[in-house]
Amino acid sequence: MASPHEQDLQHPDNLAGGMLFCPLALLPEGWRRNVMLRWDxxxxxxxxxxxxxxxxAPQARGPVIAGMPNLHSHAFQRAMAGLTEVMGSPSDSFWSWRKLMYRFAQRLQPEHLEAIARxxxxxxxxxxxxxxxxxxYLHHAPGGAPYADPAELGLRVMQAAGEAGIGVTLLPVLYQYGGFGSQPTSAEQARFIGSAQSLLAMRERLLQALPENALRRYGVAPHSLRAVSPAGLEELVSGLRQQSGGQDAPVHIHVAEQEREVNDCLAWCGQRPVxxxxSLQALDARWCLVHATHMDQAEYQAVAASGAVVGLCPTTEANLGDGIIDAARLLAxxxxxxxxxxxxxxxxxxxxLRLLxxxxxxxxxxxxxLASEAEPVVAERLYLQAVAGGASASGRPVAGLAAGQRADFIVLDGEDINLAERSPEQILSALVFCEHDGQPIRDVHVGGRQVVRDGHHALEDSARRAYRSAVAALLKD
Structure with missing residues (x-):
């Protein structure tokens, strides 16, 4: 079934596309005045x-900037926010947090996941x-039994994205083992476990049920080198290239997130994770290395030469105590x-961006x-690079306000007290480095379709009620 936003794509009033006049807009080459955007x-x-x-032409009611691609999300974990901020032991770490996350994941039902994601x-x-x-990576029913439709939970996520109207790249995750060297998994990981062939079959099922279009794509994600064997990784990547749209489909992987992961990898094979x-794969622009926090100089150089994207998640990395990537070296x-x-x-x-x-x-x-002599405005440099890198990681043309890209853009609230009276060169600095009361965002368009108007989404109230109901059920004793 087509979502309301997909139906909107085919509405007779939209067949001619649209336009917007922007008195001020941030293009990939910088701020420009009196910009006309036209889309098909x-x-x-x-x-x-x-x-x-x-x-x-209709006129934007504030400065216009490109929409930001979010290159790494675990939707169900939104309902966990605030639940793990109590000390369990003096050595609390990512690994103790992961045990709590696994326990929470056991309670999720398909309707809960859909409500949370929406x-x-x-x-x-x-x-x-x-x-x-x-x-x-949440694929199976509690206990590990597959659903009647193996793609049940993936389809729930896609339905939620379609109803919200957000562009989405779904990355079904391959999770085989409990640690380096093909260690056995725990009972708590049973909802995640599969084979390369089952994962590829799931992607085929998703393509059949909800084919790729302007709003959605499908890649794959070997979870990590500790959870996927070298043979499983090769089988997954090779199999992906044989599928519809697989030749240029994104491949994402967690790598080098924690120092313990690096040490465990060294102990197992004598090499660092990156x-x-x-050594196992010819990385290119289709790959996204999520976190990549702990790299040495040779790894930084090799990743740069490969064309792969590094996925930075500063808030989560801080929350989990992962460490700090040398972003200055990364950008240099x-x-x-x-x-x-x-x-x-x-x-x-x-x-x-601020925490980065x-x-x-x-x-x-x-x-x-993170400024440079050529790009001295920190916020502007970070914003434009994050848009471009996020677009590559998504495998979708969302790299900014330029012909051939999607008409994904944000209209800022030019009357916001922290943005008003700023020169163009100061707007992003005020947006990123000045904490605001609420979001200084007025309107949001995805593919030219307005999904947020005056800071509100048409489905926000019903979605909030469903989310609250799901959280209540999950937290019920």
Whole structure:
């Protein structure tokens, strides 16, 4: 069944596409005045020109910037926010958090996941994320038995995304083992476990039920090198290339998130995780290395040369105590990167960018670490690079306000007290580095279709009620 937003794509009034006159817009090359955006019926920008006159075109009610791709999300974890912030032991870490997450995941039913994802994706849209890469590893019923439809939970996520109107790249996750060297899994991981062939069959089922279109794509995600064997990784990637749309489909993987992961990998095979991955696969622009927090100089150089994208999730990485990537080195190497909300404890792209820079300031003990002589405005450099890297990771044309890209954009509230009276060069700095009361975002368009108007989404109230009901059921003793 087509979602309301997919039906809208085919509405007679939309067959001619649309246009918007922007008195001020941030294009990939920088701020420009009097920009006319034109898009076709499919929601693709066909013309972006500065120094135009408005004529009869609708006019944006504030500065316009590209929508941000969110390159890493675990939707169900949104309902866990705040549940793990009590000390279990003096050595609390990612690994103790993971045990709590596994226990929470055991209670989720399909209707819970759909309600959580729908509400989450509406939150993302209102925050300026216009697309999301969903790293989807909850596949089976509690106990590990498959659903009658093996893609049941993936289809629930896609239905939620379609109703919200957000662009989505679904990444069904391969999870085989409990640790490096094909260690056995635990009972709590039973809902995740599968084979490369079952994962590829799931992707085929998703393609059959909800084919790829302008709003959705399907890739795959080997969970991590500790959870997928070298043979399983090769079988998955090779099999993907044989499927519909698989030749350029995204491949995402968690890698080098924690120091213990690095040490365990060294103990098992004598190589660091990123080093091992590079020896197993020919990485390219289709790959996204999520976190990649702990790399040495050779790994930084090799990842940059490969063209792969690094997925940074500063809020989650801070929450889990993962460590701080050397983002100054990452940017200096011209590695592509983007941002993700990961565990979804925060749905705020501005705070992700702010924390990325602030982590570097604390580490290097200086300011404006992620600026450069060519790009001295930190927020502007970070925003444009995150959009471009996120687009590559999503496998969708959402790289900014340029012809051939999707008409995904945000209209900022130009009357917001923290944005008003700012020069164009100061707007993104005020957006990212000045904490606001609420979101200074007025309107959001995805593929030219307005999904947020005056800060509100048409389904937000019903989605909030369903989300609250799901959380109540999950937290019930």
């Amino acid at each position: 019926a499919a929601g693709t920008l066909i013309d972006v020109r500065a120094d135009q006159t408005a004529g009869q 509400h989450l994706y509406i939150e993302m849209l209102k925050a300026g994320y216009t697309s999301v890469c969903e790293f989807h 080093q091992l991955l590079l 190497s011209n590695t592509r990167w983007g941002i993700g909300s990961d565990s979804n404890i925060a749905i705020n792209l501005r705070s992700e 820079e602030y982590g570097q300031r604390l580490h290097h003990r200086r300011r404006n670490v």
